[in-house]
Amino acid sequence: MRGHSRTLREPTVSGTSEGTGSAADSIRSAITERHPAVPVVPSVSATQAAQAAPAPSYRAADSDLRDYRAAFNAAHLAMAVVDREGYVVAANQAFAGLLGSEPHALIHRSAADLVDLAAEARTWAAYQEVLRGRQARLRCTRRLKHPDGHSLWTEVTLGPVPDTGDVLLSVADISDRRDLQARLRHLQMHDPVTRLPNRALFFERLSAALEAASYEHGGGTGRIGLCYLDLDGFKAVNDTLGHRVGDRLLTAVAARLTQCADQSGYGRTGGHLVARLGGDEFALLVEDSTGTEQLADLARSVLAAVQEPFDLAGQRLSVSASIGVVERAATGTSATGLMQAADTTLYWAKADGKARWTLFDPERNAHRMTRQALSSTLRPAVERGEFELEYQPLVDLESGTVRGVEALVRWNHPQFGTLTPNRFIGIAEEDGSIVQLGQWVLRTACRQARRWQIEQPSDSPVFVSVNVAVRQVWDSDLVGDVAEILAETGLAPQLLQLELTESAVMGSAGRPLQALQALSDMGVRIAIDDFGTGYSNLAYLSRLPVSVLKLDGSFVRGFRYEEGAHPNPADETIVEALVQLAHRLGLTVTAECVETAGQAARLRRVGCDTGQGWLYSRAVAPERIAEMIGTRPGAEHPR
Numbered sequence: 001m002r003g004h005s006r007t008l009r010e011p012t013v014s015g016t017s018e019g020t021g022s023a024a025d026s027i028r029s030a031i032t033e034r035h036p037a038v039p040v041v042p043s044v045s046a047t048q049a050a051q052a053a054p055a056p057s058y059r060a061a062d063s064d065l066r067d068y069r070a071a072f073n074a075a076h077l078a079m080a081v082v083d084r085e086g087y088v089v090a091a092n093q094a095f096a097g098l099l100g101s102e103p104h105a106l107i108h109r110s111a112a113d114l115v116d117l118a119a120e121a122r123t124w125a126a127y128q129e130v131l132r133g134r135q136a137r138l139r140c141t142r143r144l145k146h147p148d149g150h151s152l153w154t155e156v157t158l159g160p161v162p163d164t165g166d167v168l169l170s171v172a173d174i175s176d177r178r179d180l181q182a183r184l185r186h187l188q189m190h191d192p193v194t195r196l197p198n199r200a201l202f203f204e205r206l207s208a209a210l211e212a213a214s215y216e217h218g219g220g221t222g223r224i225g226l227c228y229l230d231l232d233g234f235k236a237v238n239d240t241l242g243h244r245v246g247d248r249l250l251t252a253v254a255a256r257l258t259q260c261a262d263q264s265g266y267g268r269t270g271g272h273l274v275a276r277l278g279g280d281e282f283a284l285l286v287e288d289s290t291g292t293e294q295l296a297d298l299a300r301s302v303l304a305a306v307q308e309p310f311d312l313a314g315q316r317l318s319v320s321a322s323i324g325v326v327e328r329a330a331t332g333t334s335a336t337g338l339m340q341a342a343d344t345t346l347y348w349a350k351a352d353g354k355a356r357w358t359l360f361d362p363e364r365n366a367h368r369m370t371r372q373a374l375s376s377t378l379r380p381a382v383e384r385g386e387f388e389l390e391y392q393p394l395v396d397l398e399s400g401t402v403r404g405v406e407a408l409v410r411w412n413h414p415q416f417g418t419l420t421p422n423r424f425i426g427i428a429e430e431d432g433s434i435v436q437l438g439q440w441v442l443r444t445a446c447r448q449a450r451r452w453q454i455e456q457p458s459d460s461p462v463f464v465s466v467n468v469a470v471r472q473v474w475d476s477d478l479v480g481d482v483a484e485i486l487a488e489t490g491l492a493p494q495l496l497q498l499e500l501t502e503s504a505v506m507g508s509a510g511r512p513l514q515a516l517q518a519l520s521d522m523g524v525r526i527a528i529d530d531f532g533t534g535y536s537n538l539a540y541l542s543r544l545p546v547s548v549l550k551l552d553g554s555f556v557r558g559f560r561y562e563e564g565a566h567p568n569p570a571d572e573t574i575v576e577a578l579v580q581l582a583h584r585l586g587l588t589v590t591a592e593c594v595e596t597a598g599q600a601a602r603l604r605r606v607g608c609d610t611g612q613g614w615l616y617s618r619a620v621a622p623e624r625i626a627e628m629i630g631t632r633p634g635a636e637h638p639r
Contacts, residue, residue: 073103078171081161082111084131089166098154098171100147111169115156116142130158130167141174153178191276193247194254202275202283206335209287213330225289225327227299228342231306232320232354234280241315248312249319250280256305257282264298283342286327292359295327299357307355320355322346327360344368370416374424377413379433382440386412389444390619393633394465394590394612397604400632404463404497406612407445408619409437425469434469435476442466442481446489446496448622452629453495459630465497465527473512479519493523497548501529513544520545527590532578542585549582551575551608553593559602576606583607 072079078095080088091106099106099114112118117127117140129135138158146152152175161168189201197205213222231253238246254276261272261284273285284302289295306321324345326338341360349358381387391405411419428434449464472478486493498519520526527548528541532555555578558571575591582589591603594613603611616633617624 078173080106080111080114080169082131082158082167082169084165084167086111086127086131088114088169095169095171098144098146098173115144115154115169115171117156127158130160133160133165136160144171194251194276196254196258196282197273197275199275199277202273202277202285203335205273206285206338209285210330210333210335210338213288220288221290222330223289223291223327224330224333224338225286225292225295225298225325226338226342227284227286227295227302227323227325227357228339228346229282229284229302229306229321229323229357230346231280232322232350234319237317237319245312245315245317249310249317250276252310252312253282253306253319256308257284257302260284260298260301260305264294264301289327292325292327295325296357296359299323299325303355303357322349322354323357324349325357325359341365371427373415374413374419375427375431378424378428378431379436381411381413382433382436386414387437387440388412389441389448390621391448391464391625392612392619393616393625393628394610395616395633397591397600397608397611401630402462402625402628402633403610404465405449405625406465406499406619407441407448407467409441421467429469429471432471432475434471438469438472439476439481439485442468443485443489446485446491449495450489450491452622452626453491455626456629461492461495462625462629463495463497463525464491465499465525467499467529470500470512473515478515479522482519482524483522494525497525497527499527499529499550517545520547530592532574546587548588548590549578550590550592550612551578553613556591556593556599556603556613559599572602572606575603575608579607 072090073092075092076094078092078098080091080095083089088106088109088111091103093103096103096106106114112124112127118124123138123140126135126138126140130138136159138156140156142154142156143151144154152173155172155174157170157172158167160166189198189204190196191198209224213220213224231249234246234249237249254274257274261274264272272287273283275283275285277283284298286295286298303321303323306319310317310319324342324347326341326345328338328341344365345358345360348361348364349356352358388410389407390410391407393402394404394406395401396403409421409425411424413419425434428437445464445466449462453461468478482496482498485491486496500516516526525547526545527550528544528546529550530552531549532552555571555575559575579589588609589607590610590612591599591608592612594600594603594611594615596615599613600611600615617628
């Protein structure tokens with residue numbers, strides 16, 4: 001039967017086999033030309049037949065059969081009787097009209113060819129089982145070609161005709177139902193404001209594209225791309241002009257995005273998907289992308305299109321967009337993973353200043369993932385004792401002896417190894433764990449400074465300098481903590497120095513300024529770290545309770561003699577002026593990042609008080625500092 005012509009059908013769209021069909025139940029016994037005189041009567045025993053009177057007559061049976069034939073032929077439901085070989089033995093007018101033929105012309109035609117049952121392997125196998133009597137029912141959906149040229153959706157049902165071995169085939173036109181389902185699905189899968197596909201349809205299409213790409217061999221590029229964007233400042237439009245104008249803006253943006261996608265002409269068949277994912281978020285999906293350059297070109301065109309002013313019913317609006325761009329091989333990529341990467345990249349575009357597109361960077365993402373891992377484990381790490389302190393000497397530039405040390409925290413992370421402060425202090429400040437960590441550092445450093453003092457009573461005691469984040473001043477009782485720790489450890493206040501960044505100190509007012517003043521009154525030294533890189537508000541400097549300026553290393557690096565080059569004289573002039581100003585205000589000056597003897601000599605010549613850097617020592621364990629106290633670390637100890 002597979003060889004018969006199939007002029008009346010289109011390619012199969014869907015087909016399923018399932019339970020009982022109502023059409024088969026509407027016809028009782030076989031209605032075929034091969035059984036013209038077989039009445040439909042209940043079966044009886046021989047004794048009952050012998051006792052029956054009078055003798056049976058076939059007139060009633062003939063009448064019943066004529067009624068059944070009349071009902072079969074007059075039925076609006078298209079029906080045909082098919083023999084075990086799959087050929088039509090009877091067809092009603094509705095069936096013939098559906099196929100643009102006459103009932104007699106369909107006799108001995110292959111039913112499978114007439115209603116396209118052989119086009120799909122699963123349906124064909126089920127049909128064969130029904131013909132052989134091994135399966136009771138088959139129901140499937142087929143798209144057929146009507147004689148007038150239009151297509152229609154039909155539900156084909158097959159079931160056995162009792163006592164004959166034949167099969168009743170019925171075909172119901174379900175085009176209206178399919179159209180309604182299609183309209184309902186369109187409403188369900190499209191955004192009512194922009195008419196674009198919504199989030200549900202987008203993820204359906206994305207999943208299908210990833211699945212198709214994983215099974216294709218040579219038919220496509222095997223890659224997929226995504227531009228994920230949202231509008232910068234859209235909330236302000238809604239808040240100031242109302243949601244009606246906001247909706248008009250979204251509709252206009254959707255039109256421009258669709259135009260950009262159409263003009264780019266990418267994809268296996270030039271197709272694309274532009275979707276509104278919610279709010280002011282849109283996505284452009286590129287199937288079978290050819291590489292990052294294609295996605296970059298699309299992102300550029302989208303960015304330029306969105307930035308063009310919009311005229312909306314008398315309102316002229318200008319907006320911009322931030323776009324995250326991801327392009328990768330489809331194999332091994334999930335819809336969730338792709339969207340996570342796109343969302344991360346969109347965040348980068350926002351963080352980098354908005355009104356731009358940013359390409360996904362695996363290294364940057366790895367750093368972000370590491371950052372998240374550190375953030376989630378930072379608080380417990382303090383309790384588990386994963387932190388330790390190292391100390392870097394602060395050396396008197398005149399005598400070369402150690403005057404103090406700066407405490408530098410290290411995190412001995414079980415997964416990432418030893419981490420320096422620049423890897424986790426920013427995270428601690430963001431999530432507030434800097435308060436807990438800062439208290440631990442302060443207590444540990446003060447305890448160690450007191451231990452050195454006790455163990456080496458003949459040497460001048462060294463002070464310890466501890467970095468303090470501005471959030472510690474706001475979110476904790478820093479004055480109370482310092483007083484408690486000094487009392488607990490027995491360290492004199494004059495041997496504790498607290499370092500705050502210039503940007504934090506210069507803008508201090510209210511509670512921070514009161515805390516600094518209270519600490520200074522207590523006898524604690526206050527130092528401004530990285531001076532010269534922030535506000536540098538010299539007028540404000542005189543009103544702060546500060547005793548030390550720490551010059552940023554960028555000034556000191558200019559003092560260094562390089563091979564074939566001379567130091568910049570302007571650097572020396574600036575440093576000398578800062579040192580003189582600090583001394584006039586009663587402050588001492590520490591230079592950071594001292595790496596050569598030449599730098600140290602020039603700093604000493606301009607009057608700088610102390611130096612800190614690799615010339616003297618890197619940050620080392622407390623035991624090494626004990627060896628340096630009372631000595632000249634740059635001379636007697638290796639760097």
